[in-house]
Every structure is written in C-alpha cells, then in structure tokens.
Amino acid sequence: MKAASMESAPSATKAPVPPRRAARLAPVDLVLIVFLLPALVALWQARSFEVDTVVSSPVWWDGEGYRELARNARGIDRAIFLSDRIDASTNTRLHSIQYAIIPGILDTELDWPVVFRRLDAGEYLICDFSDPKVLDQEIAKFRDWGIREKREVMVDRVSRNIAIMRAGERP
C-alpha cells in the first residue's frame, strides 16, 4: 500500500525515536492478571456448553409430546409449528417456537394465521393441539385452503394431537 510506504519512507524527516518508557506493573495490574486465569478456564468450559436452561426448565419442556414429535418428525429439516398448549403452572400459552429446540428438526417458524399463506413446497406444518377436535378443524381448513389455492396437500396424522402437513408446489 502506498500509505505504508509513506509511513516508512521519509525517515529522514522523522523525529529521533525516544528511549523506551520504563513502565511498571501496579498491584492492580497484577490482580487483573490473576483474574485472567480463572476467566480463561471458564471460557474454555463455556465453549462446550450443552444444556439450555430454558429448555431444561419444566415450565418449557412438555417431555412426552415433544419426544413423540421428534420421533415422528425425524428427517424433517424445515417445519412450521402451531400450538395452543397451555402451561398449567403459569396459565400462559407455551411458545410454539419451543419445539424448535429439538435439534435438527426445524429452521423456520411462522405463526397462525399467516402460516398457510407463506407455506412453501417442501416445508412442513406441524400442528400440536391439546384438543384433537381443534386439530380436526385445522386439518379441514388446510385441505380447503389447498383446494382454493389449487395446491396438493398431504396430511400425516401422527397422533391424536399432532399432525404433520405439507403442501405441493405453487401452481
């Protein structure tokens, strides 16, 4: 680079290089160095973390349903989840997104009611509803949508509560 050469070339015009400064470490600097050691150990440990406290919390982990989901959805790498599950302890709706934590299953998460509109070919829609009747209704809606949009739809009823749906190519 030209700038580099400009920095070093006019050495004749440079001021003489002053002698080295005699810097010394204060006690505080020694304390900082001492604390660097446990920090390095902790950093080394942290790089291989495995457990996600959010997922491991019972509030966030409805084990059986998701294990079933993982078993049935193995091989799916792009999916959309819908859920109406309520956490009884806090009376709040569980995030549909939490299913995303199951490794390797999904990469895309969308929400009702935009989900049908955005469903691409090859993407999976996985519905998990506490009430099987509601799931029946959603499957019927999905089939109607397929007819309206002239898209082939496939529904795989995994369990009473869970169904995996797919849509064919857009016309």
Next chain:
Amino acid sequence: MSAFLVVQALVLGGGLLIAATAYAQPGARFWVTLRAALPFAPGLGFGLLSALWFLGLDLAQSPPRGLFVLGSFFLVAGLATLPKREFPPDPGSPRASGTALAARAIFFATLLFGLWCFLDAVRARPGGGFDSMAIWNYAARFLARAGADYRGLILELDPAHHMDYPLLMSATTAAFWTLAGQEGHGAQHLIQASFVVGLPLLMRRLLRGFVGTIRADLGGALVATLPQVLIWSSRQYADLALAYFILAGAGGLASRLSARAVERPPLLLTGFMLAAAIWTKNEGQPLVIILLLGFILLRFRDGPALRVGKELVRLFLGALPILAAFVLFKLGWAPRNDLMAGIEGKFAESISRPDRWHKVAEAFGAEAWPFTPGPSAEDPWPSFRRWGGFWPLIGILATVGLAYRRLRLERHEIFLWLVSFGGAAGWFMVYVLTPNDQDWHLATSLNRLLLQIAPTILFTMLVTVSPRRELEAGAEAPVQEVGPT
C-alpha cells in the same frame, strides 16, 4: 458462506471508512486514524446497514439494493484514494516498554483464544439458542421473505415472539441474506463474531487515555475472556451487541466529561452508538436515557449552556439515521410492548411484596458469587462458568478504587458510576415488577441483562482505580493519538 464473507467485508469496510472519516483531523496519520476507528467499524457498519434496510422498506417499500451498490462503489473508491492523501511524517512516539509489549501480547492472545472458543461453540450449536430462534431470526426471516409486507403481518404474529423488539440484529441478518442471495446461519455467525472481536477492541481503545496502555490491554483481555460473551454470542442473541453500544456510548460521553487529555471519539459517532443501542433491544432505551441524563446533568454544572447545546445537537445528528428508523418502526409497525402492558396492571401489587424484592436480591447475589456447586438439574450453569470470577473482581476494584480515592471522584468517574449503578438498579426493578413468572424470568434472562452493562461496569472500575496522579507520576503517560479535543 463466501457470499456472506463478501457482504461482511463490504459492511465492515464501510463502517471503518465512515468512522475513520469522522475521526480524521488535520495532522492525524492515516494508519493511526484507521486504528482508532477500527473498534467502531462493526457498530457503524451493522447499525447503518440495518437502519437503511428498514428505511428502504418503510419509505420505498423495498430493500434499498441500489443504495448498497452505490455504497460499495464509494467504499472501494474511498479505500483506494484515502491512503493517497498527504499525511505528515511520524512525529515519533515513545517506544513501548517490555511490560507494555507483554500486556499487548496477552490482549491479542486472549482475543484470538476467545474467537477460537466462539467458533468452537458455534460449531456445536449452529442454529443458535432459544431467543435467537424465537425473536431475532424469526423477525429476520419475515423481513427477508415478506419484505414490506412485514408491516401488515407483524401485528398478526404471536406476541410471544416480542415483535415490538427493535430490528438492528434482525434487519442486519435479513440484509445479509438478501445481498448474499441465500439464507443461512453463516450471516449471524459473522455478525456475532464481529462483536466478539469488536467489544474487547473497543474496551481497550476507550480505556487507553484513562488508564494507560498496559491496564487497557488487560481490561480488553478480561472482556475477551468473559464466558458470557461467548455463550450469548454463539447463541446469536442481541445482548452482546447491546453491551458493545452501551460501552461505546458511556466511554464516548465520559471522555467529554473528563478534564484529562484523553482520546475523545467524535460526538457524531457517540450519538450514532447511543441510537444503535436503542435500535438493538428495548433494554437499550432506559440505559441510553440514564447515559444522556447523567451527561446533561454533569455537563451543565460547569459548561456554558451554548456549548453543551451544541454538543447535544451533534449527538442528535449522529443519532438521526437510526433514530428515524427506530421512530418509524415503533410508531408505524411494532405492536405494544407486552412487558410494559403487563407491568401497568400489577405495579402496586408487585412493588409492595417484600418476597419479590428478596428473590431478586438473591438472584443477583447468586449471579455474582462464583463458587456455586457443580451443575445440577436446577442450575446447569453455575455462576463461575458463566462469569469466571468477573463480579468478585469488580468488587475488589470498586473497594480498592473508592478507598484509594477517598470518594473524591472526577466528573467523568461520577458519570460512569451513575451509569453503572443506574443500569444495575434498573434491571433490579425490572425483575421486581415483571408481569411474567418471576422465577422463570430471573433464571432465563438476568445473566444476559447483566452482560449488557458488565463491560461498562468494568470500564468504570478500571478508570476509578487509575487516578490521574498515578498516571502522571507513574511510568505511563495518558495516550492521545487522535480525536478532537
């Protein structure tokens, strides 16, 4: 990945060029200016990219691709011509001592080690963590796929995804995907890696004038080795970016309040960083309010009102591009913040229950105490593995600093203590008032919220234990290479 790397190079190069232009002053050498501007490159690059991206969607209904083509042209032209400008010869600077060289070696070694650990952690979890899937990457997909339609969709989405959160990370990711022509987590990895490197560089740069180069190197190394930085960056959360912007804002404003001959980042740049903090996360808003209030109060105490007014105008002008995007997003796009809506209904009840205060105090204590037992089902991440002794160090530095100084702090130090205390107290109250399940909220986010202010607290303590007389009497002179005074 290579397409992401090209986008990354252009964005960081653009950020560096703009920061260098802001830093440039008559007599400053090119490489010295570039080095001073380097820590600000990620903040400027990603902040500007996300704001322009969003403004394009809002105002023109499409991502401003043409603008980026034009920007790339100016970037290449700027980089090609800037080094050809006339720069004065090197005036000669004192040669670093062996101790200073050793400290520098420690800094760069820990920086590389931190980056290596980050890459290792990313390989173990390439998809990120819970919030990145639920919030940041979720919004990024909508922005990238739906474009301007996002405006209509955002209110239909589940509030659990916090669609009111600002868009610095999401819009930056969406912009990467669109410019690269592909989606993938490589974009988020590169963005986070920039902050993993940028935060220690920024800490070191801002500290130099206040504490000397040796202590600045050690301070930067302590940030580079902070496990929380690794954990939340590899999970693609926005908290590290917010920590970076808050430190940039606090350091920039502190340098203006200081009577010492320290390097002073341009006010335009500091204003931009403050705005980027509120554009990164909602938590940035109260932190920036604390920063600005502290600055204004202390500045007006002894500065002429006209000069202070001019400084505030410059801060505002720097903040303008991002502020425009933020205001348009909050007023025209985002739903109401669910946390605030929940707090209003339960405010009196929450604040009057001692058990809620006690629980938060206990959680803060548990976070700070490093010697918790090994992993358990309840707490798989004891605080040592999260913080590596960071908080005990802060306690030691605070005690030593205040005892040494006999509480006679300089103006910029009062400001920094105000910001550090204000931030911690603010987060304490958030957990007292939270409308969510308090146990769950504390367990899942306190450590991240503390990360947002941890670098600024370390900065505060290192400045406090480095009084002016020690620097003047000791071996190291304060460093001021560039930057307007």
